[in-house]
Amino acid sequence: MLIRYGTDKDGKPIKKAVIYTKSEHCILKEKIDIDAVRIIERLYSAGFSAYIVGGAVRDLLLGNVPKDFDIVTDATPSRIKRIFRNSRIIGKRFRLVHVVVGMKIFEVSTFRSTVDGSVGNNFGTIDEDVKRRDFTLNALYYDPLKEQIIDYVGGIRDIKKHMLRPVISLDRIFVEDPVRMIRAVKYSATTGAHMPFVLRHKIRHSASLLGSVSPSRITEELLKIINSGCMFDIVQEAIDTNIYNYLQPAACSFICNDKRFEDAYMEKLKRLDALSISDSGARLGKKLAFLISDFVCLLTDWEKEIAAGTPVAELYAKTWSECRHFVLPMNPQRTELEFAVRLVLKELGVQVRSQKRRKINGL
Secondary structure: OEEEEEEOOOOOEEEEEEEEOHHHHOOOHHHOOHHHHHHHHHHHHOOOOEEEEOHHHHHHHOOOOOOOOOEEEOOOHHHHHHHOOOEEEEOOOOOEEEEEEOOEEEEEEEOEOOOOOOOOOOEOOHHHHHHHOOEHHHOEEEEOOOOEEEEOOOHHHHHHOOEOOEOOOOOOHHHHOOHHHHHHHHHHHHHOOEOOHHHHHHHHHHHHHHHHOOHHHHHHHHHHHHOOOOHHHHHHHHHHOOOHHHHOHHHHHHHHHOHHHHHHHHHHHHHHHHHHHHOOOOOHHHHHHHHHHHHHHHHOOHHHHHHOOOOHHHHHHHHHHHHHHHOOOOOOOHHHHHHHHHHHHHHOOOOOOOOOOOOOOOO
16 A cells, blocks of 8 residues: 655645555456546556546446546646547536547546635646545546556545545535435445435435526436436435435325325336346336336326227327426436337327327427
């Protein structure tokens, strides 16, 4: 184990980070995307430092193969773009670079400073960047060339102890970015990390902050959860911490007022997770069908509607409109929600023939 030192205001040496070597962290190199390593090699060759950061390091330490390999560097976005021809700068407030390698996209960001708290966009150093990370298990920096992990915040210790501990103080972490509450619940459910009482208490009493988050960010987080294969566990945690009421308020209302709906809804989440695990390429619409199925069943007496000869187009239009409002503030791709509605109606005996986009209530 190595130690990275810095100096305090008086010029005296102080311990800043622990550096874990290959024999100590035991990360298997074959689990690291070779293209992520090549990107880091290119940045090093250009005179910059670069690391794999965040969830990828956490997953590698847990023995899993990461889905994404995010990279952080001291090179600015404009310089990164000059180094990688197949890249583009994205974001207006928080600018970073997407490096495209074949069908893969690698997110490369620049170290940020803490001048404006944990959400500013000023460039900084790795020492500052780590203080902006949400939880210690996501605040590890891995150098695949030296095969070393730099740990400023005791992240490896917390992973071993299965502990979810924030990097940012509790009085600022959720005020500065309420979406961190969703991530806390997700990490706790997917990694088995224990959420301390003070953290859980803070989330319960800060849940209303999610009301100010844009639908696009809520949608982004919910889609990750839907595809995670752990939605059942995550939703249980989200209900317990009061945040599900801001992610799926309509479903939460039914869950709170109807035990039969709750049981059926949670059972559907288990089936959704089974699908995500067995078929990672399953289309989103097929997964959304699990979320709306029990709600659609409550909309009307479907046997009577079919017996009465109610036009299929009318049933479809009304059902789509109701489901669109049911999943708010999530705003999935329209074609996927349409697919989900058709799938559920088919199970109820209503065959919607046309799969073309329909104009519903002027939308």
